[in-house]
Amino acid sequence: xxxxxxxxxxxxxxxxxxxxxxxxxxxxxxxxxxxxxxxxxxxxxxxxxxxxxxxxxxxxxxxxxxxxxxxxxxxxxxxxxxxxxxxxxxxxxxxxxxxxxxxxxxxxxxxxxxxxxxxxxxxxxxxxxxxxxxxxxxxxxxxxxxxxxxxxxxxxxxxxxxxxxxxxxxxxxxxxxxxxxxxxxxxxxxxxxxxxxxxxxxxxxxxxxxxxxxxxxxxxxxxxxxxxxxxxxxxxxxxxxxxxxxxxxxxxxxxxxxxxxxxxxxxxxxxxxxxxxxxxxxxxxxxxxxxxxxxxxxxxxxxxxx
Numbered sequence: 001x002x003x004x005x006x007x008x009x010x011x012x013x014x015x016x017x018x019x020x021x022x023x024x025x026x027x028x029x030x031x032x033x034x035x036x037x038x039x040x041x042x043x044x045x046x047x048x049x050x051x052x053x054x055x056x057x058x059x060x061x062x063x064x065x066x067x068x069x070x071x072x073x074x075x076x077x078x079x080x081x082x083x084x085x086x087x088x089x090x091x092x093x094x095x096x097x098x099x100x101x102x103x104x105x106x107x108x109x110x111x112x113x114x115x116x117x118x119x120x121x122x123x124x125x126x127x128x129x130x131x132x133x134x135x136x137x138x139x140x141x142x143x144x145x146x147x148x149x150x151x152x153x154x155x156x157x158x159x160x161x162x163x164x165x166x167x168x169x170x171x172x173x174x175x176x177x178x179x180x181x182x183x184x185x186x187x188x189x190x191x192x193x194x195x196x197x198x199x200x201x202x203x204x205x206x207x208x209x210x211x212x213x214x215x216x217x218x219x220x221x222x223x224x225x226x227x228x229x230x231x232x233x234x235x236x237x238x239x240x241x242x243x244x245x246x247x248x249x250x251x252x253x254x255x256x257x258x259x260x261x262x263x264x265x266x267x268x269x270x271x272x273x274x275x276x277x278x279x280x281x282x283x284x285x286x287x288x289x290x291x292x293x294x295x296x297x298x299x300x301x302x303x304x305x306x
Contacts, residue, residue, distance in 0.1 A: 008040055008087050017267055023158060028092065037092045038075060042226035046084030046211070053079050053086050061157035062088070064131050070123035072144060072155040093144035093153060097207065100145050101214055106301065110276055111305070112150065116143075116306050117279075119152040120204055125294035128197045133162050136174075138203035139183045140210065163196055181226055182206065182216045186237070187245060187288050189223050194248040198288035201297065203284030208276075212269050224253060230286075235262030237286045246289075275302040 006014045011032050018039060020098065027040045034250060047053050054060070065071045076089035084168025095103070108116075114280040120143060127133045135142075135158035144153045161174060174193045187195040187204035209217040218235070232238075236257050265277050265284075272280070279302040282292035292300075 006042075007233075008042075008089070012038070012040065012089070014040075029089075036283055038185055039090045040078075040087050041090065042085060042087040047079070047086055050079055053077070056086075057160055058158040059086075059088075061131075061133055061160040064133070065127065065157070068123060068126045070119045070153055071126070071149075073151045075098065089155075090155070094147040095145060096141050096154070096155075097145060097211070098140035100147070101140060101210060105214070107214050108211045108247040110212065110272060113208060114276065114302060115150055115213060115306060116151075116152050117204060117208050118155065118303050120207070121294045121298050123152075123154040124204065125298060127160075127172060128200070128293065129295055132165065134158050134197035135200050136184075137178045137180065138200050138207070140207060141180075150208045152208070181223070182219050183208075183256050184226065185288065186227065186230055186286055189227050190242075190245040190250055191248050192250055192254060194245070194286065198291045198293075201283050201291050201294055202288075204294070204297075205280055206283045208280055208283065209269065212272060212276075218270075223250075227253070227257075232259045233265075233268070234284065237262045241287045273302075275300065275304075278302065 006027065008014065008027075008029060012029040013032055015028045015030055015037075018028050020026070023045070024041050024043050027042070029038050029040050030036070031038065047056075059077065062072075062074045066074060072093070075087060075091060078087040078089065079085075101108075122136070123136070124135065127135060135154065135157065137156065138154075142154065142156040144155050145151070163175040172197060183203035183206045185195065185199040188199055206217045209215075218226060218228050218229040235257050242255055242257075249255070265280055266272070269277070269280075278298060279300050282300070283297065285291040
């Protein structure tokens with residue numbers, strides 16, 4: 001069906017298709033009443049009832065997180081009993097961070113990079129500490145930006161899950177596949193789902209590097225290449241960390257890693273100040289138990305000027 005034939009009710013005029021993923025299509029629409037523009041995300045799967053729709057992790061998370069300045073605003077939820085389709089009406093933003101980096105064509109200065117990362121950490125801290133949820137798919141495409149003000153809003157909560165902070169990640173594994181490979185934390189790759197909210201902070205570290213260099217930090221071609229690239233930068237982890245991961249291992253990966261030393265992150269981003277290197281270093285900690293939380297990261301000297 002072409003976007004001109006699509007209808008989200010008599011009040012919304014479909015103008016163009018903004019994008020498409022495995023599970024949804026996104027359209028730009030205009031309200032005939034107010035003239036305001038919105039982004040409508042229509043899920044490809046059909047649902048039998050409103051109750052079923054309200055139980056979807058994405059809808060549940062969106063409703064729970066509304067009101068935070070760095071979470072995308074859900075304006076309306078449309079469910080058609082006839083077709084079974086669900087559409088989420090969002091505020092319209094200019095672009096996502098991936099498009100921002102591509103369009104800019106050169107690295108962002110440190111201050112702009114930190115302003116964007118600060119807002120992302122604020123959204124993640126709200127999810128983790130106030131709502132006991134984690135996103136599981138933090139990446140440049142899932143962060144929307146206003147080009148004029150550089151306001152950042154986290155979106156796409158389709159992978160979001162709740163967690164119990166008292167429970168060991170080894171008792172209650174999550175689904176194995178999570179997040180786009182380049183932003184996947186080591187524990188996601190090396191275990192069969194034994195990971196927790198710390199995966200979000202790892203991805204933020206990858207994004208900070210990308211903003212300041214225009215290049216992805218760990219662009220692995222597959223999981224084994226991904227972990228090899230991580231080891232090239234952070235070095236091979238200690239036997240203790242690997243034994244922890246082996247409690248619920250990813251059986252597709254042999255844990256016999258060649259020994260490698262870590263490199264100084266200052267060599268990767270020579271222009272970055274020491275506080276920014278400190279932030280990056282604490283986000284990209286191999287052992288999730290020692291990785292900095294979003295709340296603690298916000299208090300680091302790198303953000304003092306912000």
